[in-house]
Amino acid sequence: MLSILAVDDSPSIRQMVSFTLKSAGYSVIEAADGTEGLAKAKEKAVNLVLTDQNMPLMDGITLVKNLRGLPMYATTPILILTTESSDDMKAKGRAAGATGWLVKPFDPVRLVEIVKKVIR
Amino acid sequence: MEHAHSVTQAIAVIGPQLRIAQSEIGRMKGIIDTAATELLSSFGEIQGVFRAVDNGQFVIADAALSRAMTALQFQDMVGQLMTGLSERIGMATHVLDHASRTGEASTTSEVTEQIHTFPRQVVLQHDVASGDIELF
Numbered sequence: 001m002l003s004i005l006a007v008d009d010s011p012s013i014r015q016m017v018s019f020t021l022k023s024a025g026y027s028v029i030e031a032a033d034g035t036e037g038l039a040k041a042k043e044k045a046v047n048l049v050l051t052d053q054n055m056p057l058m059d060g061i062t063l064v065k066n067l068r069g070l071p072m073y074a075t076t077p078i079l080i081l082t083t084e085s086s087d088d089m090k091a092k093g094r095a096a097g098a099t100g101w102l103v104k105p106f107d108p109v110r111l112v113e114i115v116k117k118v119i120r
Numbered sequence: 121m122e123h124a125h126s127v128t129q130a131i132a133v134i135g136p137q138l139r140i141a142q143s144e145i146g147r148m149k150g151i152i153d154t155a156a157t158e159l160l161s162s163f164g165e166i167q168g169v170f171r172a173v174d175n176g177q178f179v180i181a182d183a184a185l186s187r188a189m190t191a192l193q194f195q196d197m198v199g200q201l202m203t204g205l206s207e208r209i210g211m212a213t214h215v216l217d218h219a220s221r222t223g224e225a226s227t228t229s230e231v232t233e234q235i236h237t238f239p240r241q242v243v244l245q246h247d248v249a250s251g252d253i254e255l256f
Binding site: 010011012013015016019020054083085090093094098099100101102103104105106107108109110114117118 | 153156157160163164185186189190191192193194195196197199200251252253254255256
């Protein structure tokens with residue numbers, strides 16, 4: 001089963017992401033911030049990372065940079081799911097190595113479509 | 121002199137009110153979080169019903185459930201707005217406390233920096249329609 005790491009400091013968003021992705025047949029690991037996400041990503045390689053941007057301890061873009069620094073995550077799709085929609089932030093996400101930028105609120109059907117499109 | 125005294129009195133009245141407002145924002149956030157958790161729990165039960173009906177092959181195909189999931193994310197947006205509002209009130213309270221103690225409007229460079237770098241809008245969306253998607 002393909003696994004996805006969902007990182008978000010909002011418990012309800014994590015719950016909604018998990019609910020959506022598990023319903024589509026993926027295994028989901030949850031983390032509450034970038035630091036916990038990085039630790040869990042190192043523990044077990046996942047097939048896709050979906051992360052929020054604004055989080056305590058470590059933000060999403062810093063998480064992307066850290067993951068891209070690890071050989072095991074050099075090509076893993078990493079999507080940023082955030083309320084941030086400025087072009088400046090998107091450019092920073094892209095430069096950090098993110099695969100895509102999704103603005104909240106997310107449509108569960110569209111989220112699954114995007115995940116199916118990019119997951120390896 | 122009388123003017124300075126009345127300003128100090130005004131600050132002494134406003135400061136506690138701002139702290140109460142900050143506390144109430146925290147309570148509102150807690151109530152909304154709880155309500156959202158309850159709704160999500162109901163979604164889980166609905167999913168269970170679908171699974172039973174579809175013999176484990178349930179996929180989110182139901183448009184109504186999908187729309188509800190999208191709309192429910194208002195809780196996250198509202199939560200972020202409340203956190204931003206609370207932080208702004210915290211900064212204002214700090215400045216007022218400093219002014220009431222010293223009679224000066226200027227404050228520590230740390231708070232000044234925080235005020236200047238704080239985003240104008242913490243959440244840009246104005247409704248709960250699903251957001252843009254861009255693959256790089």
